[in-house]
Each structure stands twice: as structure tokens, then as C-alpha cells.
Amino acid sequence: MAPQRPPLKLSKxxxxxxRLRIDQAVIAKLVDEKSRxxxxxxxxxxLLEYLFHHKQVQGFGVEISHEGVHACIARGLPVYHxxxxxxxxxxxxxxxxxxxxxQTLQAVRRPEFVLQEMLRVGKRGIVSFPxxxxxxxxxxxxLQGRMPRTSLLPATWYDTPNTxxxxxxxxxxxxxxxxxxxxxxxxxAAEGGQPTGLLxxxxxxxxxxxxxxxxxxxxAVFLLERGEP
Amino acid sequence: xxxxxxPSSQSVGVVQTQxxxxxxxxxxxxxxxxASLGPVQVAYETYGTLNSExxxxxLLCHALSGTAHAAGRHNPDDxxxxxxxxxxxxxxxxxxxxxxxxxxxxxxxxxxxxxxPSSIDPGSERPYGLTFPMITIGDIARLQKALIDHLGxxxxxxxxxxxMGGMIALQWxxxxxxSLEAAIVIASTPRLSAQNIAFNAVARxxxxxxxxxxxxxxxxxxxxxxxxxxxxxxxxITYLSEKGLHDKFGxxxxxxxxxxxxxxxxxxxxxxxxxxxxxxxxxxxxxxxxYITKAMDYFDPFPDPRTTAERLAKVTARIxxxxxxxxWRFDTSRSKELVKTLNWHAKRVTFEEFPSPHGHDAFLLYxxxxxxxxxxxxxxxxxxxxxxxxxxAEIVEGVDGIV
Numbered sequence: 001m002a003p004q005r006p007p008l009k010l011s012k013x014x015x016x017x018x019r020l021r022i023d024q025a026v027i028a029k030l031v032d033e034k035s036r037x038x039x040x041x042x043x044x045x046x047l048l049e050y051l052f053h054h055k056q057v058q059g060f061g062v063e064i065s066h067e068g069v070h071a072c073i074a075r076g077l078p079v080y081h082x083x084x085x086x087x088x089x090x091x092x093x094x095x096x097x098x099x100x101x102x103q104t105l106q107a108v109r110r111p112e113f114v115l116q117e118m119l120r121v122g123k124r125g126i127v128s129f130p131x132x133x134x135x136x137x138x139x140x141x142x143l144q145g146r147m148p149r150t151s152l153l154p155a156t157w158y159d160t161p162n163t164x165x166x167x168x169x170x171x172x173x174x175x176x177x178x179x180x181x182x183x184x185x186x187x188x189a190a191e192g193g194q195p196t197g198l199l200x201x202x203x204x205x206x207x208x209x210x211x212x213x214x215x216x217x218x219x220a221v222f223l224l225e226r227g228e229p
Numbered sequence: 230x231x232x233x234x235x236p237s238s239q240s241v242g243v244v245q246t247q248x249x250x251x252x253x254x255x256x257x258x259x260x261x262x263x264a265s266l267g268p269v270q271v272a273y274e275t276y277g278t279l280n281s282e283x284x285x286x287x288l289l290c291h292a293l294s295g296t297a298h299a300a301g302r303h304n305p306d307d308x309x310x311x312x313x314x315x316x317x318x319x320x321x322x323x324x325x326x327x328x329x330x331x332x333x334x335x336x337x338x339x340x341x342x343x344x345x346p347s348s349i350d351p352g353s354e355r356p357y358g359l360t361f362p363m364i365t366i367g368d369i370a371r372l373q374k375a376l377i378d379h380l381g382x383x384x385x386x387x388x389x390x391x392x393m394g395g396m397i398a399l400q401w402x403x404x405x406x407x408s409l410e411a412a413i414v415i416a417s418t419p420r421l422s423a424q425n426i427a428f429n430a431v432a433r434x435x436x437x438x439x440x441x442x443x444x445x446x447x448x449x450x451x452x453x454x455x456x457x458x459x460x461x462x463x464x465x466i467t468y469l470s471e472k473g474l475h476d477k478f479g480x481x482x483x484x485x486x487x488x489x490x491x492x493x494x495x496x497x498x499x500x501x502x503x504x505x506x507x508x509x510x511x512x513x514x515x516x517x518x519x520y521i522t523k524a525m526d527y528f529d530p531f532p533d534p535r536t537t538a539e540r541l542a543k544v545t546a547r548i549x550x551x552x553x554x555x556x557w558r559f560d561t562s563r564s565k566e567l568v569k570t571l572n573w574h575a576k577r578v579t580f581e582e583f584p585s586p587h588g589h590d591a592f593l594l595y596x597x598x599x600x601x602x603x604x605x606x607x608x609x610x611x612x613x614x615x616x617x618x619x620x621x622a623e624i625v626e627g628v629d630g631i632v
Contacts, residue, residue: 058575060578060579069581072579073605076609077579079581080579081580095575
């Protein structure tokens with residue numbers, strides 16, 4: 001029997017959580033209260049807003065689009081308008097408890113460098129990315145013979161920001177190569193936005209067993225820590 | 230809120246500059262150089278209404294050549310009497326005078342009503358000229374603080390300014406951390422570079438080399454107009470971008486079909502700069518130019534990393550830093566330098582860079598993205614610090630915990 005879960009204290013918290021993408025909702029749960037957070041590629045700031053208001057975190061977001069920066073400003077969130085490389089290089093070692101990259105790693109120019117930098121300035125890193133090993137993507141390529149387009153990866157091959165796609169296995173290999181310690185890996189069965197009732201029902205039914213994750217999970221969240229070199 | 234389609238045409242209407250005397254010959258304004266001044270007259274304007282909690286006040290800090298006249302008109306029929314930041318200050322504008330009480334004063338050392346080198350020295354009963362003590366950005370903020378105290382405001386919602394005004398806003402966050410919620414620093418810098426100082430130095434030399442300068446004692450004689458105009462012409466070039474200037478004038482000739490093969494104003498840009506110079510000298514004092522540029526040169530709140538931590542320890546204000554991509558007077562990297570310093574010390578900073586063809590002057594002009602971000606920042610500040618607090622949320626049964 002599942003342990004008794006505490007009721008969500010505030011309807012606002014529940015509402016705020018239900019507005020997040022499923023990977024963001026998982027990330028929100030991974031972050032400790034009152035920690036210092038850097039959200040790279042924070043978009044419209046929904047995740048950061050949740051963390052500020054319901055986890056009392058400090059920190060800020062980094063966002064390249066004016067649209068996203070403006071949304072963050074309107075939410076009262078500190079935000080840095082710029083690219084992720086500079087958003088990282090400006091900081092001292094261990095400046096943050098968590099550095100978050102939610103569905104952003106696949107779009108950065110140098111993923112290895114970004115991972116290394118995020119675990120330099122942050123004590124822990126949280127990464128979510130679309131799993132290119134997901135069976136629908138494999139099937140799309142196998143049966144149609146064309147570059148897969150899914151709800152998570154809707155862009156055409158010639159006009160996509162996602163230049164560094166990988167599978168869960170690929171990501172595990174890179175972590176191993178970089179001596180990055182994987183604290184948690186959470187493959188998820190849902191893709192993007194989640195229905196409002198989802199949280200009420202429990203998020204846990206969206207978890208995918210690790211053994212089949214590379215085939216069955218369209219998206220995964222990793223909690224990382226710098227390992228011994 | 231103001232729509233994104235264009236600047237609001239609403240105005241605060243006809244306004245008048247007010248004057249107040251602060252400090253006395255006994256209780257004087259102390260200055261960073263060790264000297265002091267008293268009494269000191271301050272010229273200021275206010276727009277909007279101070280609420281009963283006195284927590285909706287915003288101080289605007291003007292740049293080098295600005296005045297206390299930020300918004301509205303002095304003469305309703307003369308658009309030339311419109312305030313320097315009227316695009317952003319007024320009903321429905323980012324500095325929304327329906328909600329905020331906006332104060333703008335002429336800087337210490339200025340020439341628009343606040344005590345400066347052209348004021349009468351009570352000791353000699355003659356204009357100070359170069360006997361006016363050297364002033365700093367810190368002194369300018371100190372006098373503003375005295376004005377804000379005089380107005381009965383203990384905590385400002387925001388202090389905002391562009392260029393040198395941004396330096397003053399930053400100074401406020403450092404010197405009076407308990408007296409403001411937010412500092413808005415636009416097209417500014419935490420310190421002048423060697424190139425910035427070099428431009429100021431040449432401007433000062435142009436003024437002092439004018440035969441009418443007379444060591445600053447020119448108030449009852451011919452003024453050093455040519456020197457001041459030259460200083461302004463040169464500075465004006467640094468306020469515009471190369472592309473902006475070229476798009477506006479190109480190689481167009483002024484009132485002629487072909488080259489003069491002489492040293493007249495052949496090109497339209499020459500004529501434009503002459504106009505800028507000659508209109509500037511009608512309203513500005515050469516000695517003020519010397520003192521204020523020197524105050525900018527001296528500004529350097531974080532000269533040493535060891536003292537920076539101490540300097541920033543008490544800073545609680547949220548700080549909004551904005552820059553423009555074609556500004557080369559204080560380019561984006563200077564704003565980022567400030568952001569980096571503040572971030573290293575975990576301050577609450579927001580930074581945004583905007584596209585504009587207008588160079589340094591962009592902060593004074595309409596730019597929709599800039600306007601929206603400014604408006605949203607101030608709107609949020611209002612909601613959090615002035616507006617009514619949110620109703621308590623009800624408890625609901627829900628399920629928590631996935632990981």
C-alpha cells in the first residue's frame with residue numbers, strides 16, 4: 001500500500017503545479033525548499049514561479065527570448081536575458097544548489113560543456129530531455145523513413161533548435177564518460193502538458209520502469225551530481 | 230495597461246517646477262570631497278498623488294543634460310516644453326501617474342534650479358564658478374535623499390534613471406538600502422572606461438580652451454559658447470549609433486547640390502551637429518558640464534573585489550538593468566559587468582537587452598519591448614508593494630508526491 005501522502009496545503013500550489021509540463025512538475029518536486037536555483041532556458045518562468053512561491057527558493061532564470069524574459073518580469077521573477085553559455089560563465093563554483101535544464105539540453109550548442117559548467121556552478125543539476133529512443137520515434141523513422149516529428153519535437157529537421165538529440169542510454173553514457181554521478185533518473189510516460197486532474201490522481205502512474213525506459217518513456221528527468229574525476 | 234501598439238498620448242498636463250531650500254549655512258550638506266554646502270536649493274517636479282501610506286513614490290534621476298522637468302509641459306501650446314521622459318511618465322504609461330507619485334529633481338551641480346556652479350555663493354555673493362566644490366554621484370544621491378525626506382517619504386518604491394541617472398539609481402541601492410524597493414538602471418555602467426573618461430576629458434578641454442572661459446568666471450560676460458557647443462557636438466556623436474546616424478543623414482548634402490570645396494557645412498550631419506551644439510548652449514552652463522562629467526569619471530562603486538561584498542551586503546532592492554544593442558557609449562557589456570557583480574553576491578537582478586537603432590539615446594525613445602518590460606516590472610512592483618494583499622487560499626484535499 002502506498003504511504004499516506006500529505007494533502008497539498010494550498011489550492012494555489014496545486015493549481016500552479018498543474019500548469020507545469022509533466023517534466024517540470026517532477027523537477028519542482030526534486031528541488032529542496034529555500035535552495036538557490038538557476039533555471040537555464042526558463043521560458044515563460046512557470047517552473048521558476050512555482051519554485052519561488054511554493055518552495056521559497058532564491059535565484060533566477062536565464063532566457064534568450066524577449067517573450068520569455070517579459071513573461072518572467074511580469075511574474076516578478078529575476079531573469080537574465082542572454083544565452084546559456086554566458087548565463088553559466090558569470091558564476092562562481094557552487095553558487096547554486098540546483099541548476100535546471102528543462103528540455104533545453106538538446107538545443108544548446110555544446111551539451112558536454114554546458115553539463116560540465118552546470119555542475120561547476122551548481123551543487124546539483126537537474127536535466128530533462130526528450131528521449132529519442134522512444135518507440136514512437138523509432139517507429140516513425142523505421143516505417144516512414146523520415147525524420148520523426150512528435151508533439152515533443154514538432155519542428156522539421158531543417159528548422160529545429162534541437163540539434164543534439166539523444167536517447168536515455170546515450171545520456172547515461174555521457175554521464176559515465178564525464179564522471180557525473182546520476183542520483184535519480186525518472187523516465188516519464190507522458191509527453192508535454194498534463195491534464196489538471198493528473199496530480200489529483202497521482203503523478204506516479206506516469207513513471208516508467210527503468211528497464212524499459214529507453215523504449216517506453218518519451219521524456220526523462222535526471223538528477224545529477226559532480227562525481228569524482 | 231498601455232497597449233503594445235504605441236506610446237500613450239496621455240500626458241500629466243501642464244506642470245511647474247517647484248523649489249525648496251534644504252540645509253542651512255550651519256547644518257550643511259556634507260560632500261565626499263570633504264567640503265560642504267549650505268543652504269542648497271533643489272528644483273523638482275512631482276506627478277501623480279502620494280497615497281496615504283506614502284509607499285507609491287518613485288524617484289527619477291536625470292542624465293548629464295537633463296532637468297527636473299521629466300513629464301508634461303511647461304507651456305501647453307509648445308511641444309518643445311515637453312519633459313525629457315514624457316514617453317514613459319504619465320497616465321497609463323509605465324511610470325503610471327494614476328498609480329505612482331513620481332518625483333524628479335535637478336541634480337546637485339546642475340543649472341536648472343538646483344544649486345550648482347552658476348548659483349550665487351552666499352560667502353562671496355557672486356556665482357561659485359570654479360570655487361564650487363567637486364561633487365560626486367554619491368553627493369547627488371545624498372541631496373536627493375534629503376529632498377525625499379523633506380517630502381515625507383521614508384521608502385521609495387523605485388529609483389530609476391538612464392545613463393548617469395542609472396548610476397545615481399545604483400548609488401541609491403548601495404547608500405540607502407532601506408529606502409527603496411527597486412533600482413532601475415538603464416543604459417548605464419558601474420564605472421566609466423578609459424574611453425568614456427577620454428571623451429569627457431576632451432569635452433572639458435574644449436570648454437576650458439574657449440577664450441571666453443576665463444577660469445569659469447564668465448557669468449557677467451560673454452560665455453564660452455563655442456567650447457560648450459563643441460563638447461556637446463562630440464558627446465552627441467557618442468549618443469547615437471553609426472548606423473542610426475548614417476540612416477538619418479547618410480552622405481546627404483545640406484542645402485546644396487554639390488560640394489562647396491570649402492569648409493562650410495557641406496553635409497547634413499555637420500549642420501545637424503551644429504544645431505545640437507548651438508541649441509544646447511542656450512540652456513546649459515559650461516561649468517556644470519565640467520563638474521558633472523567629473524562626477525561621472527569618479528563614479529566607481531566597486532573598485533576592489535574585497536570591498537564589493539561589504540558594499541553589497543545590505544543591498545536588498547531588486548535591481549532591473551536594461552541596455553540597448555547599438556549603445557556604444559555604455560554598451561551592453563557594461564550592463565552585464567554590473568549584472569555579474571550583483572549576481573556574484575546573490576542580489577535579486579533582472580537584465581534585458583533591447584534592439585534599437587538609436588544607440589545610447591534609445592533609453593529616452595519609444596521602443597515597444599522596452600516599454601512593455603518597464604511597464605510590467607513597475608506593475609508587478611505596484612502589485613507586490615502597494616496593491617492590496619492577496620486573499621488567503623483555501624485548503625483543498627489533493628495528492629502530493631511523485632518522487
